[in-house]
Amino acid sequence: MQAMLLTSCFAAALLASLALKYWLATRQMRHVAAHRGAVPAAFAATIALAAHQKAADYTLAKGRFGLWSTAFGAAVLLGWTLLGGLDALNATLRDTLFDRFGGMAYQLALLAAFALVGGLLDAPFEAWSTFRIEQRFGFNRVTWKLYLADALKGVAVGALIGLPIAALILWIMGAAGALWWLWAWAAWMGFNLLILVLYPTVIAPLFNKFEPLADESMKARVQALMARCGFTAKGLFVMDGSRRSAHANAYFTGFGAAKRVVFFDTLLAKLSAAEVEAVLAHELGHFKHKHVLKRMAAMFALSLAGFALLGWLSGQGWFYRGLGVEPNVAAPNDALALLLFLLAAPVFGYFVSPLLANLSRRHEFQADAYACAQASGADLAAALLKLHEDNAATLTPDPVFVKFYYSHPPASERLAAMQQLGAGLA
Numbered sequence: 001m002q003a004m005l006l007t008s009c010f011a012a013a014l015l016a017s018l019a020l021k022y023w024l025a026t027r028q029m030r031h032v033a034a035h036r037g038a039v040p041a042a043f044a045a046t047i048a049l050a051a052h053q054k055a056a057d058y059t060l061a062k063g064r065f066g067l068w069s070t071a072f073g074a075a076v077l078l079g080w081t082l083l084g085g086l087d088a089l090n091a092t093l094r095d096t097l098f099d100r101f102g103g104m105a106y107q108l109a110l111l112a113a114f115a116l117v118g119g120l121l122d123a124p125f126e127a128w129s130t131f132r133i134e135q136r137f138g139f140n141r142v143t144w145k146l147y148l149a150d151a152l153k154g155v156a157v158g159a160l161i162g163l164p165i166a167a168l169i170l171w172i173m174g175a176a177g178a179l180w181w182l183w184a185w186a187a188w189m190g191f192n193l194l195i196l197v198l199y200p201t202v203i204a205p206l207f208n209k210f211e212p213l214a215d216e217s218m219k220a221r222v223q224a225l226m227a228r229c230g231f232t233a234k235g236l237f238v239m240d241g242s243r244r245s246a247h248a249n250a251y252f253t254g255f256g257a258a259k260r261v262v263f264f265d266t267l268l269a270k271l272s273a274a275e276v277e278a279v280l281a282h283e284l285g286h287f288k289h290k291h292v293l294k295r296m297a298a299m300f301a302l303s304l305a306g307f308a309l310l311g312w313l314s315g316q317g318w319f320y321r322g323l324g325v326e327p328n329v330a331a332p333n334d335a336l337a338l339l340l341f342l343l344a345a346p347v348f349g350y351f352v353s354p355l356l357a358n359l360s361r362r363h364e365f366q367a368d369a370y371a372c373a374q375a376s377g378a379d380l381a382a383a384l385l386k387l388h389e390d391n392a393a394t395l396t397p398d399p400v401f402v403k404f405y406y407s408h409p410p411a412s413e414r415l416a417a418m419q420q421l422g423a424g425l426a
């Protein structure tokens, strides 16, 4: 009875989310196509028609691809759950491994097999996106050789990091009693903090080269800005982002005084020193307004709620049967519960994602305002436009699509807000 109810809720939520995704995506594509013919008046002086049309074509190509991958993702999700894929995989691994090697080995094998099959199913879509779409618009710099090397490294790093934390969580689930979810949550949080430390120093260098920023005048500029804003950084680095993609970026990693600033070489190549400074001032604005901390606190709270929910669900037979899996009788069900939760939660979570996007957009406005106060608003506006053009981001998104998905406000709104601060384009 309860299992049937869960099945119906899950199927209804999946259908509703699919319908919503299609409605939003086609709105966006229609809107962009309808505005392809002319550069919006506000940008007519700064953006060429060819660049505007490239952005429209890129958005449309990604939109069409998104429709296919959404449909495929839904089919795979149904395949794992209601159509019995996970049940079959589980039965096979349990029957071959549990008696001989015990519960932990069987459960780790189940998680690893699930991740491998999922990765293989996604692989053609990722390759298509890189070698067809990104390639066609001149963004891809990856060779097949580097692509495959990345994939193999990714699997190795994933196994090296993922298996120990999975083993720890599974052990807690089996051994820590009724409040296991609280302990598991604590372990998961500790793991996340560890990754925050290890990512810039150990993991990222496996994939990219990081060199100290050599340009002395740029260095002096950045250091002056940071001193003005009351920040210290452990180092300024340039990353060879151009090895893989022409898209440009800059980011901060690490905590407190161990913060690092990483510039993509593609960013330094495209922006003037003053524009780089303005972009960095925007990033500092996120720190000044404690957006990073707030995001982390929200992530901690969300995952606590998630673990508490999982703690309850994992003890209910209908949770497994309702999602197409027969729970084990002798063997532990912890890995199964984890997987089902990871599969089902995003289907329901999709409907609250606009709240997070809305919060994120508000943070972007605040960071822009901070950048306008600490650096030149005109430079920030110019950098924004250059990055939009270089990334072929559309200047004419559908307003409803923006409300639902955009983590950053559209360029027109950001420039208008800057202009109100008296700092926009001259």
Ligand SMILES: [Zn+2]
Binding pocket: 282, 283, 286, 363, 364, 367
């Ligand atoms: Zn930002």
